[in-house]
Amino acid sequence: MKNYYKLLILVSGLLAFGCADHNQTSIDNEKDYLHYVDPIIGTNGMGHTFPGACAPFGIVQLSPDTDTVPHNIDGKYQPRVYEYCAGYQHKDSTIVGFSHTHFSGTGHSDLGDILVMPITGPVKYHPGTQTDPDTGYRSRFSHDTEKATPGYYEVMLQDYGVKVQLTATEHVGIHRYTFPEGQDGSIILDLQHGIYNYDGKTLWANLRVENDTLLTGYRITNGWARTNYTYFAISFNQPITDYGYRDLQQPKYNGMWGKFAVNHNFPEMTGRKIVAYFHFDHPERLEMKVALSATSTEGALRNLHAETDHRDFDQLLVETQAKWNHELAIVDAEGNDDQKAMLYTSLYHTMINPSVYMDVDGQYRGLDHNVHQAKDFTNYTVFSLWDTYRALHPLFNLLQPQRNADMVTSMLKHSEQSVHGLLPVWSHNANENWCMIGYHGASVVSDAYVKDVVRQENTMLKALERSSTCPYYVNLVDYQRLGYVPFDRNNGCVSITLEYAYDDWAIYQAALKAGDEVMAERYRQRASNWRNTFDMSLGFARPRYSDGRWKEPFSLFDTEGEGFVEGNSWVYSFYVPHDVNGLMEAMGGDAQFIRNLDTLFVMPLPPEFFENTEDVTEEGLMGCYNHGNEPAHHIVYLYNWTSQPYKTQYWLREIMNRFYKNNIDGLCGNDDCGQMSAWYLFSAMGFYPVCPGSDQYVLGAPYLPYMKVRLGNGKMLEIKAPGVSDENRYVQRVTLNGEEITKLYFTHEQLMHGGELCFEMGSTPNVSRGLATEDKPYSMTH
């Protein structure tokens, strides 16, 4: 052991020298960061990212949809719909068209609004099938013709010889279609296409031909978002010479409507399933701008004019890519090409959702379906909070605090406009989808408040209280009465109880800071509820009945329907981020806790395991550790509370190498609106917010030798880890602005001062580092 330490000191000294190498104080905005990003990463299989064009945090995500999969046919659920959460699967060979809204990396599908397809030849009103593309307007394509960078997508439509180029502003998708020379061309506008489509998703659509270069309209859909209003305004750079439509579901009785022909060159089209065409004579280079709004066609027109007037495709592309470069320049990193691709693509993926959800004049649709005026904030939507409370919103607190403040304000507005008074659970486009579990809006709000990113105490405390006491929200009555959610009332009871307890702790922190001691104490007590579903005799979390009995039979591998949600007892038992000391004790103390963690990462799994677990593939697992599902995300950092903190450093690098890859299958699971990516960015920097709502970032190990990060307050944080490698993965010594940090965490305040964070790395662990009680990260009990 002694020689081992000597070696470490030697190595540390060498590496410390390297630490002085960089001393830039600003990011080089002239540098091109775009080319590091590969939007294709994660577009195959489970990543559920899209390759198309968008502006940072824009509401338009203009991207190819490669197939049309209904979520049900005659009431029977079609599992394949799950593959099309982002509309695109890299394995597909046809493109149906280019629609304007896409989730980034979600585990549930929706959107795909306002599909556009350029065609030549006869008009087709149906998309056709992948196996027989000629039956519809879709086209074959080859990946060889695809180019994707932030804000830009290009492809050649093989069946029509049309070259497609796409870019986008925040509210506007911009298309350039280069048609074969001398040929006529048409644009198909399919208002019944959608992702998570079914016979009836489009409740109503309306389309007006305002003049020969301008369309307006909207559709209302009942998709995953129960009531989604998508207004649009579309301009062309060439005149429409002929147009028409079919309503694929004619109303049964038209009344007097129909007394004159309305299907051809009649400028008003209304119905349930409108598919229209617009014909152009020799279009050659047709440019089309599609502005969206959730409030009105007037809103869409305002967005169109404000963001694109007097600029063509090329100019708008330059503008959007400049915006992306500015956002990507938040990080300046060194590393090999694969590492940079992964890092910058991750950064890119953190800046798509949540998305701006208001018009340029601040009008937006609220949870009450009414139109509101945003005063002094930008309204955002797409809150996949069960995922993103963990690392994405904490990342924003560091890098984009103004945006996160606006997101929190948007969430508080949500709570005010919702009839329930609750913070969002999984919300998008002015709808609450109630997806997943917990009330993690509480975590996001409290974390931002604790870190001084937001104020608004009164609104906040009211929303936190309502979110955690609502009598009809998932088993909150049981939870408050029994201190846990019983299995006989909800078969996801353990996951729910554990997450409620953490959320309660986050509320406790907010109430404490706000000075409401009574409320704080109430939630401090609730934060211990994790114990009520923890079988101390077993040392694991376990479902429990209302009468207190533990569930029988029970296996640590039991998952969905057996007490857990997207996990099992092996994973979920580690879910007490706010009281890791208490958890450690409950598991049997330091040694047993370490043994459990070690086992988690290495245990062999029976093949039956995968049958019962959603979202999990064998490639996504390390032992029973499933990085593709979020409940595991903090686990690797838990060694920091034990006597073997260095094991975090070992397993971290394994996870990063194994589950983030520079290719189409690059993500081991859904990116989940940037949560997977935010985890990666934090971990690459060398720390992670294990317990949002505390001000601590728990130590990991840097992944790259050098990163410079532009913090939200404009200061620069340089993270240096010279010589770091798969070999040199262990942290030997840490200094912040020259001062040694012995603790296993950094505080938010420390980091926000910026400066130089220096990691001395080595190939063997510094096993004596961070063992003192005072060096340990936060835990509710000590």
Added chain:
Amino acid sequence: MKNYYKLLILVSGLLAFGCADHNQTSIDNEKDYLHYVDPIIGTNGMGHTFPGACAPFGIVQLSPDTDTVPHNIDGKYQPRVYEYCAGYQHKDSTIVGFSHTHFSGTGHSDLGDILVMPITGPVKYHPGTQTDPDTGYRSRFSHDTEKATPGYYEVMLQDYGVKVQLTATEHVGIHRYTFPEGQDGSIILDLQHGIYNYDGKTLWANLRVENDTLLTGYRITNGWARTNYTYFAISFNQPITDYGYRDLQQPKYNGMWGKFAVNHNFPEMTGRKIVAYFHFDHPERLEMKVALSATSTEGALRNLHAETDHRDFDQLLVETQAKWNHELAIVDAEGNDDQKAMLYTSLYHTMINPSVYMDVDGQYRGLDHNVHQAKDFTNYTVFSLWDTYRALHPLFNLLQPQRNADMVTSMLKHSEQSVHGLLPVWSHNANENWCMIGYHGASVVSDAYVKDVVRQENTMLKALERSSTCPYYVNLVDYQRLGYVPFDRNNGCVSITLEYAYDDWAIYQAALKAGDEVMAERYRQRASNWRNTFDMSLGFARPRYSDGRWKEPFSLFDTEGEGFVEGNSWVYSFYVPHDVNGLMEAMGGDAQFIRNLDTLFVMPLPPEFFENTEDVTEEGLMGCYNHGNEPAHHIVYLYNWTSQPYKTQYWLREIMNRFYKNNIDGLCGNDDCGQMSAWYLFSAMGFYPVCPGSDQYVLGAPYLPYMKVRLGNGKMLEIKAPGVSDENRYVQRVTLNGEEITKLYFTHEQLMHGGELCFEMGSTPNVSRGLATEDKPYSMTH
């Protein structure tokens, strides 16, 4: 003949004495005019009026619906839907519930929004059937328990023992339900009920329980109005103790929605066919206020608060009835009870549609489906213009010019917000229904402009031009090319051509006054187009083919589908209101014209006649004169252009006696938003606007001995016809403010000065009156 004249002079002298009897200068607002009105008139058969409660020109018409008749079942049209244009048929024995929107007297059905039904006992989600009412929530009732006066409706629901009392403000329906003592009660709120309903009319509905006395919500329907947004806010004077709903058409896939029970005491209900109940413990006297808005639930809440805060049912009833009394006091008339019932009920029926279509703060939904802010005008909707251009809007120019100015502004806004740029044809609730023929918005706009009720020249001329040249509007291209609509292109060609020609004349008048001579000349020429569908050899209007040939075979009785719309050549040949002299000549001169008119009123009809004619019953006819359909309305006045003007006076009284009766069948046809009633009011006053767009009112004969009319400018017009009776139906002599009027018309200016209009009546015609050319009313050709 000489003795005859002497007698007349004697009689005239006697009657002239009576003329001095009245000299009131203001209407007595203290007098109760309400009790003259019987809203039950016209509620059986063809009248299509409703008996329920509304405020003058209010958007809420709260009235019982006595059956639910879909307009189609499995795609098959159900003719009975036509009976329920106003939701109520007097012959029915059950009440389904009380819905908040109803047309008054239309020939097409729609609306019936937001149905409320108070019940006791178990909740039922279906309305049940008339033959077996116990299968649903509907109730039996007896007319004995009904009371209806302006602004008030009362009935006892037999099956529940609930006494119902209804009143309304402009935007709010107010219900009082007296439940049996000691019993619990529930309110059914059926968001899928509607008039002109079908499986799918309700595109989407949303309902929120804001607190235990307040609901908000909306529904979007695809009825006759293709896209109709009805938002509401509902308050109760007692707390809801329990509530729930069923969605009678569950979405096929709920997504994550459904993870907790949402059908009971869950405050958000959304779907296609929502039927909800709200339970009250011992409600006894439950008061419920239902505010409507077309813009948002916030708009509905504003309307609710502004119009009803701090007032209960009784206070609001008093306020609304005071408003009605003020409006009804526009006329102070003498006559027998039946005559007064008919007169005041007619007056009442002219003040329901068009209806105010904006929130108290001026926000309204426009034709572009966007929400607009009305600046300096009140937005109105329900424009049944093919009917109402004839007498209703002209009546408003006399009695309610400010309202008519706002209606015209609403129509001009319609043209600006419509993608077509056209004036309304048949529009309601921000939708154009394209019902009936012509572009009679041109008549309404021009008439108001000619009478100095509106200005807005530029907007007006643009709208007039577009309305009359739109290439896709009914055969306008043919009409402009050929000078008539050919039969091979449209089987309503004659009616359409004749009406276009009149509308063109109205545009000519507007252009003339606006000083646009080029436009005026163009439309002056178009105004002669009636000649192109007039077979001069026959002396009647007749369908014609594109190549100029006249239709063969042809009968003067041919109607729908044979060249005519709601009429035949016998009626439509008289439809040249702007060029009666030209028409007279085309028919063969004075004698033949008189013979034709005489024949029209007396000819026997073959029974087959009725089979091919919509809206016509044998009781509604006098010869071939069909007063129930509007094309006939001016005909009786045409004798004024002939050498026998007194025949107008004879037939007028026949028509008034025969077709307007003080009972449930009191109207011989659809009241058509007040057109039938406005005809009656004009005719009762003794003159009629045969040709709106001219400033002349053509002489008829007063129906009552005394009427005092409050003109729109505040002046009073007293119309005296002492001794008038069925016997003394002939006008002998007319004086206006003492000065003799020898002409067969009054000008708008003359009448608007007010004063005393004195008719000397007699039992035999004054055959020598009004024979001079200079006494004849306007005609384009002389």
